[in-house]
Amino acid sequence: MSHPHPELGPPPKLAEGGLRVTPLGGLGEIGRNMTVFEFGGRLLIVDCGVLFPEEEQPGIDLILPDFTSIRNRLNDIEGIVLTHGHEDHIGAVPYLLREKPDIPLIGSKLTLALIEAKLQEHRIRPYTLEVREGNRERVGPFDCEFIAVNHSIPDALAVAIRTPAGMVVHTGDFKMDQLPLDHRLTDLTTFARLGEEGIDLLLTDSTNAEVPGFTPHERDISSVLRQVFGGARKRIIVASFASHVHRIQQVLDAAHAYGRRVAFVGRSMVRNMGIARDLGYLKVPAGLIVDVKALDDLPDEEVVLVCTGSQGEPMAALSRMANRDHQIRIVQGDTVVLASSLIPGNENSVYRVINGLTRWGANVVHKGNAKVHVSGHASAGELLYFYNICKPKNLMPVHGEWRHLRANAELGALTGVPHDHIVIAEDGVAVDLIDGRARISGKVQAGYVYVDGLSVGDVTESSLKDRRILGEEGIISVYLVVDSTTGKITSGPHIQARGSGIEDSAFAGVMPKIDDAIGRAARDGVLEAYQLQQLIRRTVGKWVSDNYRRRPMILPVVVEV
Structure with a gap:
């Protein structure tokens, strides 16, 4: 090979x-x-x-x-x-x-x-x-x-x-x-x-x-879905890929068998299922599909919602339901079915959604506890x-x-x-x-x-690294004013931290170190703002690492007057 x-x-x-x-x-x-x-x-x-x-x-x-x-x-x-x-x-x-x-x-x-x-x-x-x-x-x-x-x-x-x-x-x-x-x-x-x-x-x-x-047959899921639908006492919410026509067909068949009505939630789901139905790939019994706005007029035991978000995508309908950030609010006794695979890399996001749904009282059925995906x-x-x-x-x-x-x-x-x-x-x-x-x-x-x-294409690996640092380690901003002729500090340094886990008052310990570093630089004739910024970044970075074992983003601002 x-x-x-x-x-x-x-x-x-x-x-x-x-x-x-x-x-x-x-x-x-x-x-x-x-x-x-x-x-x-x-x-x-x-x-x-x-x-x-x-x-x-x-x-x-x-x-x-x-x-x-x-x-x-x-x-x-x-x-x-x-x-x-x-x-x-x-x-x-x-x-x-x-x-x-x-x-x-x-x-x-x-x-x-x-x-x-x-x-x-x-x-x-x-x-x-x-x-x-x-x-x-x-x-x-x-x-x-x-x-x-x-x-x-x-x-x-x-x-x-x-x-x-x-x-x-x-x-x-x-x-x-x-x-x-x-x-x-x-x-x-x-x-x-x-x-x-x-x-x-x-x-x-x-x-x-x-x-x-051999990969199991798609139709093997039908009996499992019917068992889930037969045991559900309130609303059923099914999350799937917006293009999985075969899976949605089985959901529609189960809903029809148990006298439930179905509403699609999410723009891509509504669009794709509309296309599949119009072209004859999705067989929909008359009267089965209703607009999501009509659900308020139906009892919970007659409702099925089909939505996106089976991979834990933060802006998808299911994630927003788990976060109580959606018009559809999960209540005790709802049944949620994640009828899809788990794409590598999405595990944490999916389990976070499952936990969120379970917190509000939902019974969550997924690939780990039922055969709802092949x-x-x-x-x-x-x-x-x-x-x-x-x-x-x-x-x-x-x-x-x-x-x-x-x-x-x-x-x-x-x-x-x-x-x-x-x-x-x-x-x-x-x-x-x-x-x-x-x-x-x-x-x-x-x-x-x-x-x-x-x-x-504007976001680079370097900017992604900055985002990760900001998310994991926080940011420390250092602001000071120096005399452009002598290089001496005339105002500051003023230090603020966000997301670093360090209280602003703790930075009193690094103030003398910044004063000493700027003073040495002035004596050595180092007066350019960029060089002073680098000096401050190194000084504060070492102090934070020594005292807190953290590596936040440090943003020094030097103003010359």
């Missing part, structure tokens, strides 16, 4: 007749999926998603792929193939189309409907090409064939990309549920046919590669089966953290893919398919791009 190397330089010019595959996100992480394919000077992008921030990224709303390596080549992009409608695969499309709005979007009916609704909020009207399984479309030099795959959202597709350099198959997210709610199976017959034709490079979903056996990704048994069908000549695990990528690579090796034909890459690493072999050729910039409100 080949592995990424931190000393990799930029990749050389692509050899004539070769195909370059460059993931800009989705490797070493769950989210931000984006892969760029290059052949003959033209580019094809598969997916363009976002990553959701973790606790150590305070104030950040979304994390985007880094478009730097393609920014000067936007005119070379033939199109963006979207494998399915989850945010980690389509969420960054508006930010790329801001730079070139006429890049064609290629995807299934539901996927395009979801991204078009999102783009409408950004006032972008995209060029779209609707495809379905079995279709084969020429996109510049890329001959794309679309294959049905089963996932936790309808209309998911894999794509086989044929070029003179060989055939690459990208699975997107998939599993092999044999009893899907929509009866749409992963098309193993087509994958077997492609395997017989010869798959030169296979890019495969790695999310569940560490999980033995994964949308293939487990190890399915991946082994899949590799034996596809028989890839080269393998590149995608979509997963490092442990997932490595486990997926080992599964491929067990089925006979030679170790030196398996590429474990990371974001930004270019992999060239030349003469039937896939090899790492270099690395392009592929860092995090942070969205903070209306700001895109």
Whole structure:
């Protein structure tokens, strides 16, 4: 197996007749999926998603792929193939189309409907090409064939990309549920046919590669939901991803069976479920859905609320309910169902919400105490089966953290893919398919791009470090006035602390040290304000560290008169 190397330089010019595959996100992480394919000077992008921030990224709303390596080549992009409608695969499309709005979007009916609704909020009207399984479309030099795959959202597709350099198959997210709610199976017959034709490079979903056996059926949840609904005596509140149509269908079916009415809460939930219903992907019995404003007229035992916030997102409906910051107030006897997976990194946020809901008397049902979620990704048994069908000549695990990528690579090796034909890459690493072999050729910039409100890319790792220090250690401001001629202090120092755990009165102990340091600087002829600020920062920082073992942000202000 080949592995990424931190000393990799930029990749050389692509050899004539070769195909370059460059993931800009989705490797070493769950989210931000984006892969760029290059052949003959033209580019094809598969997916363009976002990553959701973790606790150590305070104030950040979304994390985007880094478009730097393609920014000067936007005119070379033939199109963006979207494998399915989850945010980690389509969420960054508006930010790329801001730079070139006429890049064609290629995807299934539901996927395009979801991204078009999102783009409408950004006032972008995209060029779209609707495809379905079995279709084969020429996109510049890329001959794309679309294959049905089963996932936790309808209309998911894999794509086989044929070029003179060989055939690459990208699975997107998939599993092999044999009893899907929509009866749409992963098309193993087509994958077997492609395997017989010869798959030169296979890019495969790695999310569940560490999980033995087979992923349970989605329909297994139905009986558990009905049991929960049958035992609930007051309102039922279900939190799920706003795009999980299959899960919401089962909630609607359970509500209908127990004579309850359903209201959607949260803008994305209302929008996505409206789209799914209009397109026929969500089957809604007449009279089942009501506006949230009508709930006051219904008894608690006839109410179901479906909302966002299953990952503990601070501004989502469920978190606000837990914090008593929402029009819907949790009361004793309510039942809350978290019908989703726990994305790595969100554990603390989710348990904080569970505790908050429990505090107000809710019975919280989640993956840890009931089978209210099954994964949308293939487990190890399915991946082994899949590799034996596809028989890839080269393998590149995608979509997963490092442990997932490595486990997926080992599964491929067990089925006979030679170790030196398996590429474990990371974001930004270019992999060239030349003469039937896939090899790492270099690395392009592929860092995090942070969205903070209306700001895109302005927040740096340095400013995030400052935010973490402010949140964990607090801030100390030091203000003084010095004579610009003599360098002597004429006023101050005035010291204030916020969030540092140090009382303002305690700073009497550091005042003489600041006076001594400024005095020595004046005698040595050090009079510039910037140099004095650095001197104050070091003096106060050492005093705080020695006495309190803390490292707050220190903000010195020196005014010369």
